[in-house]
Amino acid sequence: MLSNMDRLVSIGEAAKALGVSITTLRRWEASGKLVAEHTAGGHRRYDLAKLKPELFRSEAEACRRTVAYARVSSHDQKDDLERQKQVLELYCARQGWTFEVIADLGSGMNYQKKGLKRLLES
Incomplete structure (x- = not known):
């Protein structure tokens, strides 16, 4: 049986999947736009199923x-x-x-x- 952490990816993989920088993911997390899981060692992990690019675009970007x-x-x-x-x-x-x-x-x-x-x- 897979644990919850087995479905999650690193910050680098998540950034690549969304086409943004690691810094952007950290900024989104700090602003509450994105929630990351954290490993016991404090590393961020993201659920790819929840990372839809359209959810993170600003209103101005959405109109572009x-x-x-x-x-x-x-x-x-x-x-x-x-x-x-x-x-x-x-x-x-x-x-x-x-x-x-x-x-x-x-x-x-x-x-x-x-x-x-x-x-x-x-």
Whole structure:
């Protein structure tokens, strides 16, 4: 049978899982935003099941939106464009970000692309 401490991870592992620094986790704990278990030796341990990135974002961060941009220069590369979009979507989703992926097909020297204009206006 697993004890409660067997489900918990170190501060370094928790920071990595959330994509923040160890200092940030300590600050969140000091402010009461996050509760850590402590080992007999006084080391912090965190339950990964309770570490949801969206729970720790400030209101300003929650309103932020990430815009990712993918572009290829020719119709022959349309499959490459789809792969780029998938990679960007996966990365943004894993970071827990609210995001939008804008994609364009056309030369990098053509600044009149619809997606590029939309990106610059965002």
